[in-house]
Amino acid sequence: MxxxxxxxxxxxxxxxxxxxxxxxxxxxxxxxxxxxxxxxxxxxxxxxxxxxxxxxxxxxxxxxxxxxxxxxxxxxxxxxxxxxxxxxxxxxxxxxxxxxxxxxxxxxxxxxxxxxxxxxxxxxxxxxxxxxxxxxxxxxxxxxxxxxxxxxxxxxxxxxxxxxxxxLLSWVLGWWSASRVMRPVSDLAARLRAYRGGSSHPEPLAPRFTDDEVGQLAETLDDYSARLTEVVQRDREFNADVSHELRTPLAVIRGATELLLARPGLDDKMQQRLQRIQRAEQQCSDLIGSLLLLSRNERGQGSSNVAKVAEQLLEAHRAQLGGKPLELVLEGGRELVVDAPEAALSVALGNLIGNAVKYTQEGQVRVRVLDNAVEVVDTGPGLSEKDAASLFQRGYRGTHAGHSQGGGIGLSIVSRLCTLYGWQVGIHPGEECGVVATLTFAPAV
Structure with missing residues (x-):
């Protein structure tokens, strides 16, 4: 794409x-x-x-x-x-x-x-x-x-x-003049295209052009390229630092949780809390890995079973329902496998399921695994046309968000993941009530 x-x-x-x-x-x-x-x-x-x-x-x-x-x-x-x-x-x-x-x-x-x-x-x-x-x-x-x-x-x-x-002479003169005028512009455009995907420190353009309008444009582009390179470099360093610094405490949390869960004689309440901490740590690790790949515009390697990931996500949300009268159901086959790591699929599908669980106060949230897609259907308050058109914008919160937690970036991350992996995501109102979110995967090559 x-x-x-x-x-x-x-x-x-x-x-x-x-x-x-x-x-x-x-x-x-x-x-x-x-x-x-x-x-x-x-x-x-x-x-x-x-x-x-x-x-x-x-x-x-x-x-x-x-x-x-x-x-x-x-x-x-x-x-x-x-x-x-x-x-x-x-x-x-x-x-x-x-x-x-x-x-x-x-x-x-x-x-x-x-x-x-x-x-x-x-x-x-x-x-x-x-x-x-x-x-x-x-x-x-x-x-x-x-x-x-x-x-x-x-x-x-x-x-x-x-x-x-x-x-006719004027046309010939115009063609000759246009060729002379556009030649440095075309040369500048060709050099800019040659830099795509090349060195992180491109060769300056200004020395290759005379001191005229095109030369001034090349000098401005050199300045812009230098500032942009500096910003990209800082962004890469920041992502690497954040990834390293967050992975270390998460690894400590994972190790401590596993040791505590291995201890005999734990009561059910303590075991449930430790399992919740373990699931939260796994979600944080998946999210950090997916965001790091998004920042680099790189696809992760691996394959994932959609039904397995969906079952894990539903199980995690069941543990957090408390006394909420909500039924979480998985439907469909178990054979659908996508060419993407479980971390990316878990973040994309987890945001859709999480939104359905958050805004549905009672009833059902059904996850349907289809031939080449997965649907998340809830019985919540529904969706307006304005919300449906703007939900994937960064920072946008729907009409029913109220005072719930969240910054309105979850679906934006889902949209970016779909762009990276060639998937398609759509959300529209249900036939009678609720919302239907559909995640369609890229066909296998």
Whole structure:
């Protein structure tokens, strides 16, 4: 389970790194596309604006030149073309030619007008007409825009191609820049992954990177690694010291209890008390061993018969019931064996049975040994949905805890043991009353 989680975290980090690289590449590509498209739009708009202004200026000057030519020629109808434009002159009282050749011009007002469409042969045309109407004559100047339209289309195609080319160049530049930017980050991540499960004193990262943001990050990680290593080392030393210091007095208690139990002539009351001390010593030894393995994240070696451990636990609780009207029953087969030491199984199952005995004032606590699981069913006050969702949180005490002893860490230890050994634990309300706690073991390999 821990290995799978670690691999999942590595996969997520790699996915996030690729996303960051992709964001850099996309940013470059979008920047190049937007700038190029904006430049193309501005170029085309400026060309059209300047061209229109120039053409209209030339046409207005041709209109003026036609008027001057008309005055200087004393009203002759022939007007010479000016600046390569076609000029037309019609008298207001003689518009037959205008209506025949260019009927759409008759009702135009003074100024510049645009015309476009297709001729009888299906060829596109476009031209501008400048109009100047006086009482004596109407002046028209026509400028063929077909060549200009073809030039505009060629320019648009060139601009569109430029946008594509520069967008592609921006993408290539973004890919190259992202590779350069992400290379030290990827190197740092690879070195961090290489430290997993390695030496307890990893080699410093900062000397391998330049004095930039990544180098500062490496230096911060070195500092964090040093402090974390110190904390882990202190934790290991503390666990070892506690284990050693507690095992010594427990061994003394066990030895003294065995000697006292071996003495003849003990009355039943004294023998029961000594046996209770012996069981408490065994529970403390199992708990210390399990907690030490949890702190090291190591599995203990050995196998355990679930029914045998459950019977021992029930027998220990029977001796502590006093006058409590509670029946402790073991049901199911006796063949289920799990790959775990008795100490770990005793702590996990013992917490579930202990909670059932503690909160059930009368009735039964039944332990059912199934094919690959064990159930602890009681007839206690039941369980709310809130309690069921939070019981395995460290320090949480249920609604019915009241003033009973306990710090709310027993089920948290059970959950951690299940994670270590690949088991599953669940607690839910019973069908009619009470609580059902289920401990499901990992299938045999």
């Amino acid at each position: 821990p290995e799978t989680t670690a691999q999942g975290n590595v996969h997520k980090r790699g996915r996030y790194r690729r996303r960051l690289r992709s964001r850099i590449i996309v940013s470059f590509a979008l920047l190049g596309f937007c700038l190029t498209a904006l430049f193309a739009f501005a170029t085309n708009w400026a060309r059209m604006r300047v061209e229109n202004q120039l053409v209209e200026d030339v046409m207005n000057r041709n209109l003026d030149a036609s008027w001057q030519s008309y005055i200087q020629s004393s009203g002759r109808e022939v007007v010479a073309p000016v600046q390569q434009m076609r000029a037309f002159l019609y008298r207001p009282d003689k518009l037959d030619g205008l209506r025949r050749d260019y009927p759409e011009w008759e009702h135009l007002q003074d100024g510049i007008h645009n015309f476009s469409g297709e001729d009888a042969d299906g060829r596109a045309f476009s031209y501008k007409v400048g109009v100047r109407k006086t009482p004596d004559a109407w002046f028209f100047v026509a400028y063929d825009m077909s060549q200009s339209v073809r030039g505009e289309q060629q320019l648009k195609r060139a601009l569109f191609l430029s946008v594509l080319v520069f967008s």
